[in-house]
Amino acid sequence: MTDTVQDPVERLRVRLEEQFQQYxxxxxxxxxxxxxxxxxxxxxxxxxxxxxxxxxxxxxxxxALRRMSEGTYGRCDRCGGEIPMGRLEILPHARYCVTCQRA
Ligand SMILES: [Zn+2]
Incomplete structure (x- = not known):
């Protein structure tokens, strides 16, 4: 396999870095x-x-990149719960889980 980036968080990091560049x-x-x-x-x-x-x-x-380096990435800033990977795939810099985002 030539796909070297297997870890989903690592994949999101690459996307965040690209996004950072674009912004x-x-x-x-x-x-x-x-x-x-x-x-x-x-x-x-x-x-x-x-x-x-x-x-x-x-x-x-x-x-989001800072949270990644601190190891707190993927945790909701409000309730501390885990943000589902599916949500992070759509919005890599999401800070809140779906429930807290709505609140
Ligand atoms: Zn939450």
């Missing part, structure tokens, strides 16, 4: 646009919304 690039691009009003193709409100999304995404991703 960083997005943020850089948006910051450049915000300094050139009217040239980025976004109105200020849209641009601010996109900046917030990218910043939150970046913060959430960094946070």
């Amino acid at each position: 960083t690039e997005q943020l850089t691009e948006l910051t450049v646009h915000s300094r050139q009003p009217g040239r980025g193709g976004h109105d200020p409100d849209t641009l601010n919304g996109l900046l917030t999304t990218a910043r939150d995404g970046l913060a959430g991703t960094a946070e």
Whole structure:
């Protein structure tokens, strides 16, 4: 087998690192646009919304990577319960289990 990444958490780490990279690039691009009003193709409100999304995404991703290195990754921040792997596959930087997310 050529698949060297068998551990699901290790696989998610790779995805989080890619995601981190993407958000960083997005943020850089948006910051450049915000300094050139009217040239980025976004109105200020849209641009601010996109900046917030990218910043939150970046913060959430960094946070998840930190939890991974601390060994607390996959635990709900609110109830301490385990976040199902299926949920983490969809949202690798999820902080809460489904129940707490809804609450
Ligand atoms: Zn929970």
